[in-house]
Amino acid sequence: MKGRLGAAGVAQLGSRCLWPGAAVLLLMAACAGNRPDATTPVIVAGSVCSGLVALSAPGPASQPSAASANALAYVRTTPRPELVVYDLTRGRERFRVPAALASRPELLADLVVTTDPHGQLIAFDASSGARRFSVKLARPHWLGAVRVGPNLVFSTTSLSFRPGERGSTVSAVDARSGALRWERSVPYALSRPSARGNRVYVASDHADVWELDANSGDAVGCARQNSGPIDWIQLGSRSILVGAAEQARELTTPAHALGLPITQLPGRPALLASQYDAAPAQRSALGRVALLAELAATTAGPELVAARYFFVFYRELFAFGADGQLLWARLLDSDVVRAQTLAGSGLLVLSEDGSLLQLNAASGALRTLARLAGPIDSADLAASALAPLPAGTEAAPPLRRSLAEIALDTDARLLPGRRLAVAALGALPDPEATEDLLQLYAQAGVPEALRARVAEVLAQRRAGREFLVDALLADYDFLDDRSPPPLAAIVPGLVALHETRALPRLVERLFDPDTRLSELPIVVTAIATLGGPSALPALAEFLAMYHADSSLAAAPDALSAAARALWASSVPAHRALVASVARDPATLDDARAELTALLNPETTNSAPLAQAEPETPKPEAALPITLSDEAIARTFVEHADDLRGCVLSELASNPALRAVRLAFVINGNGSLSGLQVLPDHAELVACLKPKLLAAHFPAFGRARRLANYTIAVHPDARSFERPNDNAAGENFWHFAQLRAAGVGRTGKPWWRNRNPLFVSVESEPAPSPSASQAKQPTGESTGTAPAGRAAAPADAWWLPARGGRASPPAPAAPPPTAASSAEPPAAAASTPPPTAASPAARPSETQTPSDAPARPAAADAGQSAPPDAWWAPAPSNPGPK
Amino acid sequence: MTAVSRAFILLAFGITLGALHARTNAADRALPLARARDARDVTPSLAVAKLLESHDQAEQLMLLDELEPGPEAAHAARTLATLLRAGQPDVVTDHALDALARLRSRDAHEVLVTFTRHRRPDARRRAYAALAALKEPSDSSLFEQGLRDSAPEVRAVAAHTLGELHASAMTPSLLRALGHGVNEAAPALGQVGDANSLDEFDAFLGRLPLPVMLAGYANYLQRTDLSEQAKLRIVAALENVSGPAVKEFLNELRQKPCNACSPKLQRAFDSAQSRMRSQPGGTRP
Numbered sequence A: 001m002k003g004r005l006g007a008a009g010v011a012q013l014g015s016r017c018l019w020p021g022a023a024v025l026l027l028m029a030a031c032a033g034n035r036p037d038a039t040t041p042v043i044v045a046g047s048v049c050s051g052l053v054a055l056s057a058p059g060p061a062s063q064p065s066a067a068s069a070n071a072l073a074y075v076r077t078t079p080r081p082e083l084v085v086y087d088l089t090r091g092r093e094r095f096r097v098p099a100a101l102a103s104r105p106e107l108l109a110d111l112v113v114t115t116d117p118h119g120q121l122i123a124f125d126a127s128s129g130a131r132r133f134s135v136k137l138a139r140p141h142w143l144g145a146v147r148v149g150p151n152l153v154f155s156t157t158s159l160s161f162r163p164g165e166r167g168s169t170v171s172a173v174d175a176r177s178g179a180l181r182w183e184r185s186v187p188y189a190l191s192r193p194s195a196r197g198n199r200v201y202v203a204s205d206h207a208d209v210w211e212l213d214a215n216s217g218d219a220v221g222c223a224r225q226n227s228g229p230i231d232w233i234q235l236g237s238r239s240i241l242v243g244a245a246e247q248a249r250e251l252t253t254p255a256h257a258l259g260l261p262i263t264q265l266p267g268r269p270a271l272l273a274s275q276y277d278a279a280p281a282q283r284s285a286l287g288r289v290a291l292l293a294e295l296a297a298t299t300a301g302p303e304l305v306a307a308r309y310f311f312v313f314y315r316e317l318f319a320f321g322a323d324g325q326l327l328w329a330r331l332l333d334s335d336v337v338r339a340q341t342l343a344g345s346g347l348l349v350l351s352e353d354g355s356l357l358q359l360n361a362a363s364g365a366l367r368t369l370a371r372l373a374g375p376i377d378s379a380d381l382a383a384s385a386l387a388p389l390p391a392g393t394e395a396a397p398p399l400r401r402s403l404a405e406i407a408l409d410t411d412a413r414l415l416p417g418r419r420l421a422v423a424a425l426g427a428l429p430d431p432e433a434t435e436d437l438l439q440l441y442a443q444a445g446v447p448e449a450l451r452a453r454v455a456e457v458l459a460q461r462r463a464g465r466e467f468l469v470d471a472l473l474a475d476y477d478f479l480d481d482r483s484p485p486p487l488a489a490i491v492p493g494l495v496a497l498h499e500t501r502a503l504p505r506l507v508e509r510l511f512d513p514d515t516r517l518s519e520l521p522i523v524v525t526a527i528a529t530l531g532g533p534s535a536l537p538a539l540a541e542f543l544a545m546y547h548a549d550s551s552l553a554a555a556p557d558a559l560s561a562a563a564r565a566l567w568a569s570s571v572p573a574h575r576a577l578v579a580s581v582a583r584d585p586a587t588l589d590d591a592r593a594e595l596t597a598l599l600n601p602e603t604t605n606s607a608p609l610a611q612a613e614p615e616t617p618k619p620e621a622a623l624p625i626t627l628s629d630e631a632i633a634r635t636f637v638e639h640a641d642d643l644r645g646c647v648l649s650e651l652a653s654n655p656a657l658r659a660v661r662l663a664f665v666i667n668g669n670g671s672l673s674g675l676q677v678l679p680d681h682a683e684l685v686a687c688l689k690p691k692l693l694a695a696h697f698p699a700f701g702r703a704r705r706l707a708n709y710t711i712a713v714h715p716d717a718r719s720f721e722r723p724n725d726n727a728a729g730e731n732f733w734h735f736a737q738l739r740a741a742g743v744g745r746t747g748k749p750w751w752r753n754r755n756p757l758f759v760s761v762e763s764e765p766a767p768s769p770s771a772s773q774a775k776q777p778t779g780e781s782t783g784t785a786p787a788g789r790a791a792a793p794a795d796a797w798w799l800p801a802r803g804g805r806a807s808p809p810a811p812a813a814p815p816p817t818a819a820s821s822a823e824p825p826a827a828a829a830s831t832p833p834p835t836a837a838s839p840a841a842r843p844s845e846t847q848t849p850s851d852a853p854a855r856p857a858a859a860d861a862g863q864s865a866p867p868d869a870w871w872a873p874a875p876s877n878p879g880p881k
Numbered sequence B: 001m002t003a004v005s006r007a008f009i010l011l012a013f014g015i016t017l018g019a020l021h022a023r024t025n026a027a028d029r030a031l032p033l034a035r036a037r038d039a040r041d042v043t044p045s046l047a048v049a050k051l052l053e054s055h056d057q058a059e060q061l062m063l064l065d066e067l068e069p070g071p072e073a074a075h076a077a078r079t080l081a082t083l084l085r086a087g088q089p090d091v092v093t094d095h096a097l098d099a100l101a102r103l104r105s106r107d108a109h110e111v112l113v114t115f116t117r118h119r120r121p122d123a124r125r126r127a128y129a130a131l132a133a134l135k136e137p138s139d140s141s142l143f144e145q146g147l148r149d150s151a152p153e154v155r156a157v158a159a160h161t162l163g164e165l166h167a168s169a170m171t172p173s174l175l176r177a178l179g180h181g182v183n184e185a186a187p188a189l190g191q192v193g194d195a196n197s198l199d200e201f202d203a204f205l206g207r208l209p210l211p212v213m214l215a216g217y218a219n220y221l222q223r224t225d226l227s228e229q230a231k232l233r234i235v236a237a238l239e240n241v242s243g244p245a246v247k248e249f250l251n252e253l254r255q256k257p258c259n260a261c262s263p264k265l266q267r268a269f270d271s272a273q274s275r276m277r278s279q280p281g282g283t284r285p
Helices: A007-016 A021-033 A399-408 A412-427 A432-442 A448-460 A465-471 A487-496 A500-510 A517-546 A557-569 A572-583 A589-599 A629-638 A640-653 A682-694 A732-740 A825-829 A857-863 B003-041 B044-053 B057-066 B073-085 B090-103 B106-115 B121-134 B137-146 B152-164 B168-179 B185-192 B195-202 B210-221 B228-241 B244-255 B263-275
Strands: A070-076 A082-087 A092-098 A106-108 A111-115 A120-125 A131-136 A141-148 A151-158 A167-174 A180-186 A194-196 A199-204 A208-213 A219-224 A232-235 A240-244 A247-250 A289-292 A295-298 A301-304 A308-313 A316-321 A326-331 A336-341 A346-351 A355-360 A366-371 A378-383 A659-667 A672-678 A704-715 A759-761
Touching: A070 A106, A082 A111, A106 A141, A106 A378, A111 A141, A111 A151, A131 A167, A141 A194, A141 A199, A167 A199, A194 A232, A199 A232, A240 A295, A247 A301, A289 A336, A308 A336, A308 A412, A316 A412, A326 A399, A326 A412, A336 A378, A346 A378, A399 A412, A399 A432, A412 A432, A412 A448, A432 A448, A432 A465, A448 A487, A465 A487, A465 A500, A487 A500, A487 A517, A500 A517, A517 A557, A517 A572, A517 B073, A557 A572, A557 A589, A572 A589, A629 A640, A629 A704, A640 A682, A640 A704, A659 A682, A672 A682, B044 B057, B044 B073, B057 B090, B073 B090, B073 B106, B090 B106, B090 B121, B106 B121, B121 B137, B121 B152, B137 B152, B137 B168, B152 B168, B152 B185, B168 B185, B168 B195, B185 B195, B185 B210, B195 B210, B195 B228, B210 B228, B210 B244, B228 B244, B228 B263, B244 B263
Parallel strands: A704 A759
Antiparallel strands: A070 A082, A070 A378, A082 A092, A106 A111, A111 A120, A120 A131, A141 A151, A151 A167, A167 A180, A194 A199, A199 A208, A208 A219, A232 A240, A240 A247, A289 A308, A295 A301, A308 A316, A316 A326, A336 A346, A346 A355, A355 A366, A659 A672, A659 A704
């Protein structure tokens, strides 16, 4: 085993052997026997792997087996459940076997591997369909398998909330007989394995990458990145790429990360699928919403192969350049079940109706390879030797037409995809794209959110002015189900283009009862701008007719705009009209006030008339319909310092505070009301309320929305180190148990910097009886550690509930604190472990008993959750109430 | 002072205050009433002139409500058109439009057409009603446009007027309006639809409320220009629907004097009625 012993580890080893009495002697003997050598991994920074054991470079990839080189395995449940393998080279079905399956089949060399609902791994011969073997899974949830020479290596996990049951297992079985070769278990989350050469790689807890020997299961290397979570591993010939969300990076040079502009894509797909996700055999969104990106490692970090990536959204396919520019789009007849890139040259797509399609990567030209019997629930593709589709095989439709087809599609599930198509249409220079957008806007039954998006996009367009002018002709029609045109979107463009042909139609819209109130000022301003003196009679008629009418009471801006234009004309008759309207007691109050200001600029301290240009009010369509959680969070970030002060003040009187929960209403104009604070301590409320009421959120279209926000309060775990008593030959799965014993130093969790309102509690070190014996270490520079810190809390989530392989050293009693004194240590030890944290989200931060006041189990569970995690439990006791 | 005395004094004080308040209210009400009396005393042309000059809304309303058709109706209509174009508060606009409906003067046609596009649905409805009072068959297309209005009350007036105008050319639009839930189109169709329109009208039987359909059928059956065969088809269609409402409907038709009903049709009413259940779920006689 590769590795090296750090200086801190040596020092800790000494401190470990300072235990008093006989225990010390026994332990020293043990230490002497287990003294690590230069190849022993060292546990530092709270992680089982701290990068001290270097990963070896992945070797060459093994050649794919002929049986699975060009095949397709798929699952059908209708009319009866069965597994079918199709030979892509020969273009015919290889076999079909009746089978009720639980997980998506995987083509692995000469095997097709899947699981059944009874928790068994089933392996079929990929050529004949004969059942090779079945093996009972170690844990109920199957993650996936890889083929490494004669072995089949797979991982399973338990999502149980019971600490004793949750965890993950990597198993290796003989690929011919199913005999167990080796098995390793850890009490936390592992990814599905990846393999290269004779090595198996797994990511543990989204943080570490472990390299295992495929024959023995021994850990031969490990690495940890502190630059972000790891959801997947991709192995190159000389590098290991890891990543999560929209980012990919090389393991050893994480600074050169590749980030794709995919965060706005519907469904928020990750750059590569997470290897912590299980793929079911049944119909699911996995595969139907997916990003397909081929990555290669270079000296500058990861790169996109052929500088393009693909996005699948149910029936929609999009191809993007590396810069996020849309290259082509296609709308298929049915949902994509599975898609695979073909070495940068194209895409192989299997759709739910059984169509096997090959697409040209550059043009989107499409050819149907086969029509299989559908409906298909799930599938695995292995098309390593498929010839790419030559360009020009079949003409691809123009991008505009494809996008219009997607945007006009009425499939209610695909609304996010339609929004994407609308945005892409708006960015096209083709004038006809304007027509498409207008047609979409007028389409009956278009969801309001999409219609608002179309209006936003139209407002930005300058191409296709003739379509914009014609759109003004369309008025509301009850019998024809026709909506009024989106004037807020159309008119600004026409004014910018100085399109005077629009003037008569704008006047029609001015007197159209179905012109939206919010759009009237835009129309008035446009008429005044485009029409000049010729348009003034229409404005005069409008002002006279509506100056006292309640229909404009809610939006008198249109009257004011008309009056300004008339007054600015200097035509006596028009000025007289404005003056008489201003004097008329029946004139709407708001309008009269504005007109009075217009006529008497000196007395009302308003702007001079000459400068009184009609303002274009912000159209409602420009506002978002509602406020997103991100926008709310941004506003909180702006006021983070103020709010943090309130929380810190509350902490002074309530040290047990672990979260401040805020519930409130945000009004459409961005103001906040109805604030509820928990804990509802008067001082805290009095501090927070004025600050939050003064905060201004972005305005949005709806009248109001409910919102809540939680300010997490986390104890700042203190660093400590433990001597390395790890015996040579012990493997990575032992380290979790050592960590449970408090061996190691906690590092800063990756998620900590993501919460700007994170409030760190600097816990005062409690006076410890053992402090006189062993000085409290504070970091790596300190070479000693107290014996008392060797122990994890009795209710620590990572402790196995039963059947632990290596028992940690007996913990010394935690130093008494105000909180812990109320509960004797024995009672604390018997406290049932918390059940809120999932194994896949284990925090990197470990708290020791002496770091924070002893708290009940639930509070510890809450502490182990990231502050922004949805599953973070509320601090139940001691409650801030 | 005893409690009884204090209570008595308080009661007396309250009564005095109440009386004062009542006098004030009476005085407030007396002013417009006096003005109204003044308005009644003047001639119509003088009243119209006063209408334009007045800034008292109560007085304006009184003057408007006094306007009746007569020899000066055209002049009054033109004056009201001027008043409306000058822009008035809602209540004055509404009363002026109602006055125009009473005046029935062609001189107000233009302003009424303008007000069929007013932003306020109530103003549009009143403008359509005033135009309907003119009974100009040439306005059919205008009322057809009213069927396309966004306000249901406007569509209702437009549909009703198309029936009143016997605008048979608008039958397709009325059928579409009926399909879009403009129930007033049913009686209008009964007034204007020919025998060919009956098939499309029958298609709504079972989809629209029965009273709506019966209102249309009633008008169809009372038409003299509709063939007996078409009317017998209506009776057959109604018998298929059956039920107490239909039975009562046929009974009413039977009892009313009906010039358009042939003896054969009367017998069809009788026989259909006799075959229908009198109560829901009851047995047929």
